[in-house]
Amino acid sequence: MTRRHLTWLAILLLALCWPLFGAFTITLVNYIGLYSLVAVGLVMLTGVGGITSFGQAAFVGLGAYATAWICTSPTATQALSALPAGVLPWLGLLLGLVVTALIAWFLGAVTLPLAGHFLPLATLAWGLSLYYIFGNLEGLGGFTGITGVPPLSIAGYELSSPRVLGVLIWAVLLLAIWGLHNLLDSREGRAIRALKSGRVMAESMGVDTARQRMKLFVLAALLSAVSGWLYAHLQRFVNPTPFDLNIGIEYLFMAVVGGSGYLWGAVLGATLITLLKEQLQDLLPRLLGASGNFEVIVFGLLMLLVLQRAPEGLWPLIAAWVNKFLKPVKPRAQGAAIVALARHTLPPAGQVVLQAKDVTKRFSGLVANNDVNLDVKSGEVHALIGPNGAGKSTFFNMISGVDDPTSGTVTLLGQAMAGKPSRAFAALGLGRTFQHVRLLGQRSVLENVAVGAHLRARRGWLAAMLRADRGEEAALLAEARHQIERCGLTQYIDTPAASLPLGQQRIVEIARALAGQPSILLLDEPAAGLRHLEKQALAQLLTQLRAEGLAVLVVEHDMEFVMNLADRITVLEFGTVIALGTPAEVQANPRVMEAYLGSDVVGAAA
């Protein structure tokens, strides 16, 4: 049996038990479904995308109030009186989705650019504001709320009983999980995961991080709004209480306790918290002899315990145990007809691919790069060396769009790159690695390398959710496999990247850069942490890439590696170029020897 079979079995079991559940159980299971819908959105937003939000309950409120208003307010019902009554709740869904998308887009535009703890704080602020708007708008019934919300109906059949509406709630939840699972298992899903490793890496792979974050934020808000819409027609009454900040925090508990990086973790978390809450709300006041929301204290303690003992949540622990008894699932794209990926045409050998002219970078008073000139031609390995603090990494940032020079120009394949983001450099054919390795540690080497091919495919979120991207996905994975093989990493293909030694992780970064089919490769200390034989293999790979016509710029401290490999070497000291030439010329240069404190370091490499 595979994991997929087990999922179907669980769904079948739930369906078979449905008619046997009592009214109380049905209510509980319905609420678990509604909460899970919000929590899966939070898994995408927080666990996968790294954006913490305490304010999701407010979006649930938007979905609930939109449908309650359209179905009950005299203004709306009179204006829509020509329509059959059963249509109003569906218009309510549409209104809820539109209003939520617009408000989420606006809030996202204001809050998502905030860094660090300011973003979660901002979600608290708008969570509170929306709650008080619900309570203070007279048209929404103030804090008393709106009564008389009609049941949903489909083709004239009323879903007035919780048992029947529950089927719709769970169908919507399962559909959402299926779509999100497909999304995560695609190029766009890998781009979303890359957000958590920091914007610099994701942008360097061509991911528009601001756009992805906004889409993620709106998606999570829309899932909450759908939950609110279903809630309003289940409860048939809406007031602000279920949409306050406490509940927003509870949704986050659910995602974190269940496993904020796992879609099924959301369902597990929602189940645990709902059942616990239900039990504790009775038990604790009886035990303590006083009334109050004591369960919140228990949730807080539970969260601390889970964060300490199982920071990934409970789902991965359960999944790891269950997986021992299951067969592995066949990769999704396997067997799909491979489509052609976008390709760059490599410039002819000897053509200048990248040119930096008079690049200066000042950090307040400190001049990290001072009028640096450097060019890299196709079919050559150009090395940039210099003592610690010479300004090599700063220069790398200038020529890859991570940072802008204070003055000077950078030209890539004939195009002026001033002010352009890293993803524009990637789109033109610049691939890079990082001095401090930036990989998705928990994901396999295959998935990491496939991130590098992001810009070579086009299908978006919807296509991924509906599995209409399978040909492209198969092509991306085939490309990733090819680069992994080429870099000698085949034995690690399914290994989580974080469990490889640092030296191998650097090679994974090279394979990832190659998957983008670059014209120029920027390597930041690729040999650091490699053993002798691994360095030889790396040198062989770079020699082969040079022969294929790639331009390679490498920053490296290992002089033996550089001297044996590079065609030309630029030497930086205190941000200024002090030498440029062949390895032999550089080694004979007295200024270089002086910069390296005596001739030993550079000369010994000869």
Ligand SMILES: Nc1ncnc2c1ncn2[C@@H]1O[C@H](COP(=O)(O)OP(=O)(O)OP(=O)(O)O)[C@@H](O)[C@H]1O
């Ligand atoms: N963001 C920053 N703000 C202020 N100073 C900075 C910043 N980034 C780098 N510097 C300074 O610029 C100088 C050059 O640093 P850089 O990291 O580019 O050197 P490097 O040659 O890459 O060194 P290493 O070989 O140790 O990596 C250093 O003095 C460093 O402290």
